[in-house]
Amino acid sequence: MFNEERHFDQPIRWAMVGGGRGSQIGYSHRNAAQRDGLFKLVAGAFDLDPERCRDFGINLGLDGDRCYANYKEMFEQEAQREDGIQAVSIATPNSTHYEICKAALEANLHVVCEKPITFTTEEAEELKAIAAKNNRVIGVMYGYSGFPMVQQAREMVKRGDLGEIRVINMQFAHGFHNEEYELNDPGLKWRVSPEVSGPTYVLGDIGTHAFYLCEVMTGLEVDRLSCMRQSFIKSRTPLEDNAHVMMEFKGGAVGTLWASAVNAGSMHQQKIRIVGSKASIEWWDEQPNQLRYEIQGEPPRILDRGMGYLYQDVEGVAANRVGGGHAEGYFESWANLYHRFALAFDAADRDDQETLAGIWFPGIDAGIEGVRLCEKCVESADQNAAWVEYK
Structure with a gap:
């Protein structure tokens, strides 16, 4: 079970930029960060309107003097x-992430940032260098990666268990934006x-989530890719509302990624299927407590969160906040990530580099690869889906 006894002498004093009244993402950050008592929200620049910011912050229980007109x-x-x-957590539109994150790091703050963390890999690499110089930690909010399964x-x-990995199929294809x-x-x-959004829409907004799951689960590196993207709602041009990507990975595996906001009738359809030489697994974010496991020549089996047959010696697998059979979901996944962010921030503050290196969490490298994916997909699509080198 989840270790609820892990605490600091004092919670990390934490603030938000963005995520004000009515923001689903803002509430998600606040709910997750404060779930385990490791963070305490003490300040914020929640809104471009200073009065709205102050009113909202006071309603959250903050001192009005610590509700600021802007992040600077x-x-x-x-x-x-x-x-x-x-x-500080950054929950603002994409175009502001780089400048706010850079300012936070230069103010000697740890950062949790929404993705994409920047518009270019050069900017993201710059943030990585500043963080390393100041011994600060950057977490990137790939919120689905905190699920135990x-x-x-x-x-x-x-x-x-799967043998040699051969094929990875990724998708995040909802239908909520099938019209204008x-x-x-x-x-x-x-x-x-x-x-404001940057060079992509669905690739950066949701495709990077599915791609990060591939990175987390397989550890494989892309060698080259080919992308075609469409704007079925023509006013969205040049940004895509649908994209298909083919990938070749180092070592011989191949993969596909479908990112879409026009998959009419679909809720999320964020799925990843990993095919190995001996067996395959499949995970679907709408049924996050289960993992489908298929061994060649045997009946398919469904693995359930919280059960003793899982790899309970792995902290992320055993981080169940309620027993198996009960439905854990989105907020628990986010809280698991914030718990890891807190441990990483604390280790950095104590300059305990060995402990920091042993904590898994979506960090700046995850952010860099998400930005790189978008860049390379645009490069390929602009050349009529030509194959391009990933690095």
């Missing part, structure tokens, strides 16, 4: 306090605007 003011003023913030899949691949809903939805409008 917050970082400057909090640095002057003995009880100033130690970490994702960690079970990772361990099964690592221990050779952005005309009346500001939250969608910025996601389909290149100056």
